[in-house]
Amino acid sequence: MISLALTLVTALAAVLCFAAQSERTLRWGRGLSALSFAAVLVSSIYLLVLIFHNRFDIAYVANYSTVELPAIYKFSAFWAGQQGSFLLWLLIHGMAGLYLAVKRDLSGAGMAIYMALQALLTVFVLAKSPFVPNENVVENGMGLNPLLQDPWMAVHPPIIFIGYALLAVPLAYSMAALLTGQKAQAWLPSARRWALTAWAFLGAGIFIGGYWAYKVLGWGGFWGWDPVENSSLVPWLVAGIFVHVLRVAQIRQAAITMVHLAGVFAYALVLYGTFLTRSGILGDFSVHSFAGNSIGMTIAVVNALVLIAGLTLLMVKAKHLPQGEYYPGYNSREFMVLLGALLMVFMSAIIFLGMSMPLLTQLIGNPAAVDTDFYVRTTMPLAIALLLVITCGLLRGYGQDKILADGKKLVVFGVFGVACGFAAGVRQVMPLLLAAAALMAVGATVRAFRKHGIGRGGMVAHIGLGISLLAMVLAGSGSQSYSQEMNVGEGYEVFGHQIVFKGQEFSADGKEKYYVYAVDGREVRALTKLHDNGTDAAREPAIDKGVGGDVYLAPTPAKDNGRLEIILKQGRMDMDDDFAYRYDQSTILKQEDGKLLVQAEVSITDGDRVEHTEVSMVATADGGTSQPVEIFGGQKRLRLTGVTQSQKQIRLEILPSLETEANQPILTSVSVKPCIWLLWLGSMLVCGGTLLALRR
Template sequence: MIPELGHFALILAAMLAIAQSILPLWGAQRGDVRLMGSAAPLAVAGLIAITISFAALIWAYVTNDMTVVNVVANSHSAKPMLFKVTGVWGNHEGSLILWVMVLAGCSAAVAAFGGALPSALQARVQAVMGMILLGFLAFIIFTSNPFERIWPPPPDGQGLNPLLQDIGLAIHPPLLYIGYVGYAVTFAFAVAALIEGRVDAAWGRWVRPWSLAAWSFLTMGISIGSWWAYYELGWGGYWFWDPVENASLLPWLAGTALLHSAIVVEKREALKIWTVLLALLAFALSLLGTFLVRSGVLNSVHSFASDPARGLFILCLLGIYVAGAFALFAWRAPAMAPAGVFAPISREGGIVLNNLLLCSITAVVFVGTLYPLFLDLLTGQMISVGPPFFNAATAPLALPLVMAMAVGPMLAWKRASLWPVLQRLWWAACVALLAFILTLALAGWHVLSALGFACAFWLLAGAVADIADRAGVGRTSLGNAWNRARNLPRAAWGAAIAHAGVGVTILGISGMGLSTEKLVAVPPGGSTTFAGYEWRLEGVRDFVGPNFTARKATITVLRDGRVVHVMEPSKRYFPTGRMTTTEAAIRTSPAGDLYAVLGEERANEAGVNEAVLRLHNNPLAPWIWIGAGIMALGAAFSLSDRRIRIAAPARRRKEEAEAPA
């Protein structure tokens, strides 16, 4: 009965989405206040219906309802309760329910917090959100029904993919989806503005908080996915340029450019075409990522589905939404003449450079990810594009981007002089140069890592210099500078914190460039030396978990005869899925990670069993994810600024609400 309730709730949500797609748009066209006012209650009602459906699916998982095909395929009675719940979105059908629930939540949030929006604009935004919601609800109902029944029910389920039975994968998808779907809001604002034929400073301020929130959640989602791959897959790395990893990176890059471009629209009413284009592009790339993960065209540990019919349905949605939006953009773009004129050397010019470099990196990643697919489709030839290509192609673009990140925030609007800014950054350049020289001296001839350390300290020092310059350090007394710093807008502090977070992440990546690895076979009681430590294998024993069996090694790490840490890497075998996973043991400190992976056991020439150990020394590795957290914190701090959250009262709301389009 509960699954049927969930199914009917989905159908009700689809009917509400049809009404949300038509009535507010019709009302905005006719200037009918009542029809425009229907947008908010329809959005809230749709959220309630989808939440009921999602709760019904959770109930089926928690109660082990083996009459539901989705539960049979992705759960098991022996699975821990936490992973029963998170298993709801650990599969194709359930993750789509979460997707549409987040989308409906965003639509309801626009209704709740968009009171300052002109009625016509809010109605058009809600109508576009309703159209997106309707497409995905139709996709679920017609191709991916999570409540399909099976009879007679099997005695137990097939279990969830063991790689997904992890706390990192419990958190990663919801954060990622909020980021993806957040760009649906900016997309809806862009389409609504194109329908209305008007983009101004107030529109830029309304778009900015949504792009900021989406960027923050997407940053956290990507970083937690990277962290999961680091410790769960046992490969010892943080980023592998996997096609599905790239699929999440693409909207993040476009969203970063959108975030900066929206500031210019708000402040100067310039870069209107850039901003609208980036808003369309960010969501288009989010949909592309959804297609890649669910179409079966990619083989990845991240992929959800391998049904070409489902992929074709998403491809049709992608074509309808993106082609329609870009056709509207081509029609309206010539009329969006920029109001603000600026010199090449200015804050606006710096943001244009930022956009060009970010879009160039996006194009490189896009081509590198999709080119093998098109080549296979056209010629049948299969090739692999891996880290060497991406690293070599993106590094020359990333370097000037990082250089400009410290300079851009200190440039004046409209017209600026570069030399005074460089003079205020002289000490930051000295810090970066010192970091470069010290890395070469202490770590050997690792030029790329030394360059990375220089970039990291350049950004960190640049963020400090930005705040110091705004506070007037060197131009007024320290007391006055402190008071000015305290009274700076939170958005200014947030931007500096986010830029510093990029520097911290680059610091961790540069440290990983100095990592070392050793593969060795050690008998119980034996030891090996690596990275200045003695690694002693105390033994290997069997271990039984709630739904798996395991072989666990105990490794004592010593320095100068003193125990530093005890590590217990393991290999787990899941009988239900007939799959073995690797559980790395990691000793984390501010200086880096000691990382151990247990391999196969074998007998040596003397007949003594040995365990194969793969040991890593990863300097500064934790700072990769700490930096991502600092970036998201900076975005959240900016979002806490009331001047960003509350739209500027630049438009005459009553006239806009009553006037026909």
């Protein structure tokens, strides 16, 4: 907490020094920026030390880590909760601030604004600190959500927060230019580089989150229009507006006003999305949101401050900004880029309205959310129009009537796009038009590159965009799903694929089980992570990948899985269909680590023979763990799951034999995703092309 307080104090002091604008105070400001980053770095290292040393006397460590957690996920526990994620955001912001201070590329006014934003982020961390002591003494933590124990989710949040943090830099350039009257050519190139970097990282984070959802969640999709997903998408769209309008402003300085607007809204929407996801408003509408808490009001106030301050400064300085025409005529690239930006504004506004619906409806009555069809119906026509505008824009140069290439040949690309969609089983008109427009944009991009009308990075990114949208049509509208209960060893013909369920397999440590399938002779496995008591913790589907697309298998365990739970009183007998059980006695031993070892003796009879067995459980203050014990040669298994304080009663779970459980039929949802690999390829091209554009 001391280092966090030092971070805040030094950030505020740096603001004053940079605002003074003298050579000496600027030097002090750079030193204070470095000191502020050093302080937040100390806080971050200290939190990692607490996590790796299993300091469960700290509430955050107890909530998101355990003794047994692998090292990679102990690292990701750093940002698993909102306290740690705020600290991560602050750390990245401080690192970028240190770079800016050393490079001296940003003016004193810009650094003052940037360090003011750093102070506001520090307020978030202080308001929701990860260093609060734990009220309860525990021997082990609750651990990371099993769904988050995945390599993709270990890298997804840091990449998202790099994008969030770096969007503050173009805002600082923009506001500093308004304050000082700096000429466009002096700050636009630097702002463009930072915006492209932020845009690439934010896009990569969104892509990784979509791939994780597809690979892990088992619902068969990569995008659910979840409000939390949208809270990252909207700033990404607005940052895209910033990048493209900035290019026009380098040629037509009258567009500078639009650049300032996009810079303010891009960062303000980052804060707004943070408010939605962390205030608890979306608790009933999103699987990603955090529980409600007092931090929401703090974020809302900061968001309002940034937005109001930025717009007020822009209004005050508007009359001093360059005036003139935004474009020379309708047949120019300037007009097409600005029209495309306008379409992206409409798209962002619609998604913003949809994701804000729980908040808006809560203000007037019962909170409600829009369904996914709302987003599809409203954004698909805009996406088609945007692709057509991109196609027309790429075939033109900047200036009046500068035609780079004829667009008639692109009709072939459009026809091929419709053919691809039709071959994938798409019959709806709008998705087919989207597929056609996507490939026409790809063709226009290639032609523009050959005519030197677009750089290499822009070419790669625009091709990636077209491929991604084509893949969304093929794998989304072209997807087919069917549910079938499958028996072990039997083959099923589903969508032209031969699928055989080969049964279940259990790992040696009892922490995982696999549903094994063969798809056209190739073995694939669906993973289920298990809690310590043997119940399902998280499921991952089985995916058979191919050039033509994926076969996606999501098993759903039967509700009647042969397991039974009974309560036994000491000396009394209870029965199931096969055996009778009697609880004889138990002992409780205290272990060195403070845990309790409970051992219970149980007698079992089948009517002819009597078998005595001992079941045990390791009990802690926050739960217990136990392993099943086989009885009567493995015909069934017993697990001790509870004991009363008086030791007069125990709770037993009766499980079928491993062989019986492994051969139970399973309900499986089978989906085909035509050419979905194109989506992953296209997403990588968009992000890679954006970074490649930095070289220009």
